[in-house]
Amino acid sequence: MAELWIGNVADDVTDEEIKEFLIRYGFPAFDEIQRVPGAGSRPAVLLTFNNVEPHSLRSLEGRVHNLFWKNRTINVNVVPPREEE
Template sequence: MSRLLLTNIDPGTSDEEIQAFLEKYGFPPFDNLEHEDGDGTHPAVLLTYGNLDPAVLGKLQQRIDHMYWKKRQLSASILHDRFA
């Protein structure tokens, strides 16, 4: 299982827009998308890929990290399981 945290997305962005954006840059469909709570200044989503190798996700993550989308600079981080 691989997880990607995508932060600073535009607050009005739909799940479908996120999927289309990621597909444009070569990401496979995600298995799960969770909106992360926060103070609202940097909305985030946690994407889960059940069958995607973390090394592959790392290559894909580099394509979108610090990219501007919808007038916001995105931050894409891979979350690692500490006790896996």
């Protein structure tokens, strides 16, 4: 499992638009999406890919990090694996 954080995504961008955008840049389809409200100006999304390893996403991350999309510059980072308790 891998997670991808995309910061500075406008609230009015749909889940489907996010999916289409990432697929256009070579990413697999995500399995889950969580909206993370920002402090008014920089909301984000956290995407979960159930059958993808973090290193696979890291190889794609640079394709979209700091890209200007939907009138905003997005920040994209692979979330480090979380330790299970």
